Each structure stands twice: as structure tokens, then as C-alpha cells.
Amino acid sequence: MSKAVAAKPSSRKSQILEAAALLFRQKGFQSSTMRQLAEQMKMEAASLYNHIKAKDELLHNICFGVADDFVQNLQQVESSPISPLEKLEKLIRFHISILIKKYEAVYVANRDWKHLQEPALGRFQQQRREYEKRFAAIIEEGIAQGQLYTPSPQMAVLTILSAVRSIESWQRGKKTDDAHIAEETIVLLLLKGLTNKP
Amino acid sequence: MSKAVAAKPSSRKSQILEAAALLFRQKGFQSSTMRQLAEQMKMEAASLYNHIKAKDELLHNICFGVADDFVQNLQQVESSPISPLEKLEKLIRFHISILIKKYEAVYVANRDWKHLQEPALGRFQQQRREYEKRFAAIIEEGIAQGQLYTPSPQMAVLTILSAVRSIESWQRGKKTDDAHIAEETIVLLLLKGLTNKP
DNA sequence: CCTACCGATCGGTAGG
DNA sequence: CCTACCGATCGGTAGG
Numbered sequence: 001m002s003k004a005v006a007a008k009p010s011s012r013k014s015q016i017l018e019a020a021a022l023l024f025r026q027k028g029f030q031s032s033t034m035r036q037l038a039e040q041m042k043m044e045a046a047s048l049y050n051h052i053k054a055k056d057e058l059l060h061n062i063c064f065g066v067a068d069d070f071v072q073n074l075q076q077v078e079s080s081p082i083s084p085l086e087k088l089e090k091l092i093r094f095h096i097s098i099l100i101k102k103y104e105a106v107y108v109a110n111r112d113w114k115h116l117q118e119p120a121l122g123r124f125q126q127q128r129r130e131y132e133k134r135f136a137a138i139i140e141e142g143i144a145q146g147q148l149y150t151p152s153p154q155m156a157v158l159t160i161l162s163a164v165r166s167i168e169s170w171q172r173g174k175k176t177d178d179a180h181i182a183e184e185t186i187v188l189l190l191l192k193g194l195t196n197k198p
Numbered sequence: 199m200s201k202a203v204a205a206k207p208s209s210r211k212s213q214i215l216e217a218a219a220l221l222f223r224q225k226g227f228q229s230s231t232m233r234q235l236a237e238q239m240k241m242e243a244a245s246l247y248n249h250i251k252a253k254d255e256l257l258h259n260i261c262f263g264v265a266d267d268f269v270q271n272l273q274q275v276e277s278s279p280i281s282p283l284e285k286l287e288k289l290i291r292f293h294i295s296i297l298i299k300k301y302e303a304v305y306v307a308n309r310d311w312k313h314l315q316e317p318a319l320g321r322f323q324q325q326r327r328e329y330e331k332r333f334a335a336i337i338e339e340g341i342a343q344g345q346l347y348t349p350s351p352q353m354a355v356l357t358i359l360s361a362v363r364s365i366e367s368w369q370r371g372k373k374t375d376d377a378h379i380a381e382e383t384i385v386l387l388l389l390k391g392l393t394n395k396p
Numbered sequence: 397c398c399t400a401c402c403g404a405t406c407g408g409t410a411g412g
Numbered sequence: 413c414c415t416a417c418c419g420a421t422c423g424g425t426a427g428g
Contacts, residue, residue: 029315030228034407047413048409055407085393111309115229139392148392155383156392158368163361170356185353194337194346194354195283195390211398232423245426253423402413406421412414 013051016041018060021104029059029112056117058109061114066109067127069098074134084142085191091135092190095164096183100172107168130158160190211249214239218256219302225269227257227310254315258305261314264307265325267296272332282340283389289333290388294381298370305366332353358388 010018012082019040023032034055038045073094077087095131099106111123135157150156163186170182188196206215217238221230232253236243250256271292275285297304311322333355339344346355361384368380386394 014309028226028228028312033405035405037257044414045406046417049408050413083280087355088392114226136279142392144413149394150383150387152379152383155368156387158364159361159384159387162364162367163357164358166353166356169360170353180351181350184347185350186357189348189354189357190387191391191393193387193389193394194286194340195389196347196350196391233420233421242398243422244399244401247424248397347413400426402423402425404422407419409418410416 002045005083016048016051017061018104019056021062021108023103024059024062024108025111029108029115056120059112059116060120062105063109063113063124064108064120066102067124067131069102070095070131071127073098074131078134078138083147084138084145085147087138087141087146089187089191091138092160092187093183095161096167098163099167100179103172110165122124132161135160163190209393213258214246214249215259216302219260219306222257222260222306222310223302227306227313228245246261254318257310257314258318260303261307261311261322262318264300264304264321265329268293268329269299269325271296276332276336281345282336282343283345285336286340286346287385289336290358290362290385291358291381294384297362297365298377301370308363308366330359333358361388 020032020037023037023040026032027036032046033045035045037058038048041048070126074091077094078086080090082090114121116124125184132154136153139148139153139156141152143150143153147180166186167182170178214235218230218235221235221238224230224235231243232246233243235256236246239246272289275288275292278285278288280288296371312319314322331350334351335345337348337351337354341348341351364384367381368376
């Protein structure tokens with residue numbers, strides 16, 4: 001017999017992770033029960049523990065998976081031979097598009113990371129602070145070059161990261177245009193503000 | 199004997215509400231237990247039920263209390279004889295300052311309103327949508343007058359409401375200047391963007 | 397406001 | 413992957 005063409009990348013465990021992200025997004029991490037997750041997977045709650053060690057492991061995987069995506073992208077942007085303004089725009093657009101593409105996981109990571117257990121919680125916060133610092137450094141460079149301005153780069157980063165999450169409460173679906181308009185609205189708002197004629 | 203000078207406005211119940219807002223902000227609504235709240239109040243968990251009917255009632259009071267503050271302010275701004283741009287700036291500054299002044303309650307309302315039970319949940323969402331609609335109407339008027347511009351006023355509102363929440367992750371405390379700088383950073387960012395020399 | 401308590405449900409384990 | 417369970421904890425009640 002020949003080997004299977006390819007190991008199905010969506011193993012049982014990754015199926016569970018996907019279902020968990022959806023469930024956590026809908027009900028929140030704490031309100032979601034292993035029995036609800038088991039029901040989605042059409043198995044008994046006890047059977048989940050053949051694939052994972054604990055409920056925490058699910059949240060851990062979701063949060064750090066998302067964090068890795070962001071750090072990887074940041075690294076790539078930092079090493080690009082483009083201006084600070086262009087770097088900033090790239091970062092903003094990445095945040096928006098990953099929130100759309102990996103909606104469930106990013107949503108959960110954004111909201112529920114506080115429920116991580118130590119020492120993971122500390123590591124996550126550390127990574128987040130480091131990310132914000134490097135993000136702010138790009139804005140600072142833009143200010144030094146006279147391309148950008150804000151009274152507080154650190155505060156501006158927090159505001160950008162928060163603003164970009166408006167995608168979460170945006171009514172998604174219907175037209176494909178919608179995603180494009182939403183993205184352009186956010187980018188224009190953050191780069192040029194609302195007092196701006198096109 | 200003379201009457202008491204004034205009925206102490208911080209009744210036992212409002213003390214419980216205040217402690218609940220602090221607890222919920224720290225741990226989240228679902229992760230907070232009535233026993234933890236009782237401990238803060240230095241009483242037994244069962245005794246809390248002499249002041250409230252259920253845990254839900256606490257969340258309900260917090261969320262609708264905050265919502266009322268916002269609606270009241272919106273009404274006042276709408277009826278002011280000022281330009282759409284000035285109205286917009288007033289709204290933004292109100293969101294920031296109330297998030298600082300009533301930090302615990304607004305934080306909880308922003309994050310945990312999804313745990314409201316029906317029919318309160320539906321009423322809350324309805325109020326929220328109405329608020330966003332009236333907010334967007336101000337931006338639309340600003341566009342009509344050529345004072346503002348955005349591809350999507352509705353989306354812009356979501357982005358503003360989200361951006362303003364960056365105060366939640368801002369390191370508060372130390373200097374009183376900090377609050378002022380944070381506010382100016384957000385206002386400038388939303389009105390004039392980051393590509394702006396002073 | 398307390399003591400005493402309860403039914404329900406939770407995350408997780410044993411053992412197959 | 414299932415059956416059978418368990419200890420812990422939860423929101424809440426009875427009765428004073």
C-alpha cells in the first residue's frame with residue numbers, strides 16, 4: 001500500500017484548538033466548558049484529555065500562536081528598506097488583515113490573555129511590552145525624520161493597537177467590499193485623522 | 199434628636215456595587231465569585247443577598263449606570279450650538295475623561311456587558327447601536343459641511359470608540375501630567391492623524 | 397448579618 | 413475514545 005499523500009495538517013488536536021477558539025470567542029474563556037467543547041467535537045469531555053493536558057493549554061496555544069504571528073511580521077517590517085511612515089502603515093494593515101483572517105484566535109488572544117496562568121501570563125505580558133516598544137521605536141524614528149508627529153509615541157501605539165480592534169465589532173460578512181472599506185477607514189483615520197478632505 | 203444631616207449617599211448597596219466593579223475589573227465578571235466580593239465587604243457570601251437579588255444584578259447596575267452617563271452626555275452635545283468638529287472633539291474628550299474618572303465601572307461595562315442576561319442584553323445592545331448611530335450622524339454632518347472626511351462614518355465611530363479605550367491599557371498614576379498627555383495624544387491622533395507636524 | 401446547607405456544575409482522573 | 417466517578421466550588425436559599 002502506498003503512503004497517504006500528505007499528513008493531514010489538521011490533526012485531531014488542531015481541530016480541537018480551532019473549535020476551542022470559536023467557542024472561547026463566543027462565550028469567553030471562563031464561561032466556556034470542556035463539556036461544550038466536547039459536544040462540538042462530538043465526543044465525551046473526558047476524551048478531550050487524550051489530546052490536551054488541561055483547559056489552560058488551549059488558551060495558551062491560542063495566545064502564543066497569535067503572538068508569534070505578530071512578532072514575525074514586526075521583524076519583517078523592521079528590516080524592510082522603507083520609510084517609518086510606510087512601516088507604520090504596513091503594521092496597521094497587518095493588524096487589520098490578521099484580525100479578519102484569524103478572527104477567532106486573535107479575538108480570544110486580545111480579550112482572554114489575562115486568564116493565562118503563571119508563568120505563561122508573565123511571559124505573554126513581557127512579549128507584549130517588547131512588541132509595543134519596538135512599535136513605538138518606528139514612530140519615534142518617523143518623528144526624528146519629521147514625517148510623523150505625536151505627543152507620546154508609547155501612548156500612540158496603545159491607541160493604534162486599540163483602534164485596530166474596531167474590526168472586532170464591525171459587522172462582517174455580506175459584501176467583500178466591506179472589508180476593504182473598513183480597512184481604508186481605519187488606516188486613513190490613524191494616518192490623517194478625521195479633519196481631512198480627500 | 200435631630201435628623202441626620204444627610205442620608206449618606208454611599209449606602210451599603212452602593213458600597214457593594216463599588217467593590218463589585220473593582221473586583222470584576224480585576225478578575226472579570228465570570229471569574230469573580232460572590233465569596234470574593236463578600237470578603238472585600240467583610241461579610242459572609244450569603245449576607246450579600248440581603249442587598250441584591252443575584253450576581254447578575256451587580257453587572258446590570260454597572261453596565262446601565264455607565265450607559266446612562268454616555269447617553270446623557272451625547273444628548274447635551276447634540277443640542278450644543280457648536281460645529282460638528284467641535285461636537286466630535288467634545289465626545290472624544292468625554293469618553294476619555296469618564297474612562298479615567300469612573301475607571302472600574304466603565305472598564306467592566308466595556309468588556310463584560312456580553313455576560314448580561316436577556317432581556318437586559320438585548321436592551322443594552324439596542325442602546326449601544328442607537329448611540330453609535332447618533333454619533334455617526336454628527337460625523338456625517340461634518341462631512342456634509344466639508345469639515346470632516348472618512349470613507350465610512352459608521353466604521354469611523356467604531357474605530358473612535360475602540361481607540362479611546364486605549365486609556366484602559368495606559369499606565370496610570372504617577373504624574374497628573376500623564377492623563378493630560380494621554381488625552382492630547384488620542385485627540386490629536388483621531389482628529390489629525392500621525393502624519394502631522396505641529 | 398450569620399450558620400448551615402444544597403443542588404448543579406465544573407475540570408479532571410482511573411481504568412479500560 | 414468511553415463509562416463511571418470525584419473533590420471542589422459555585423450561586424443561592426432557609427431560617428433565624
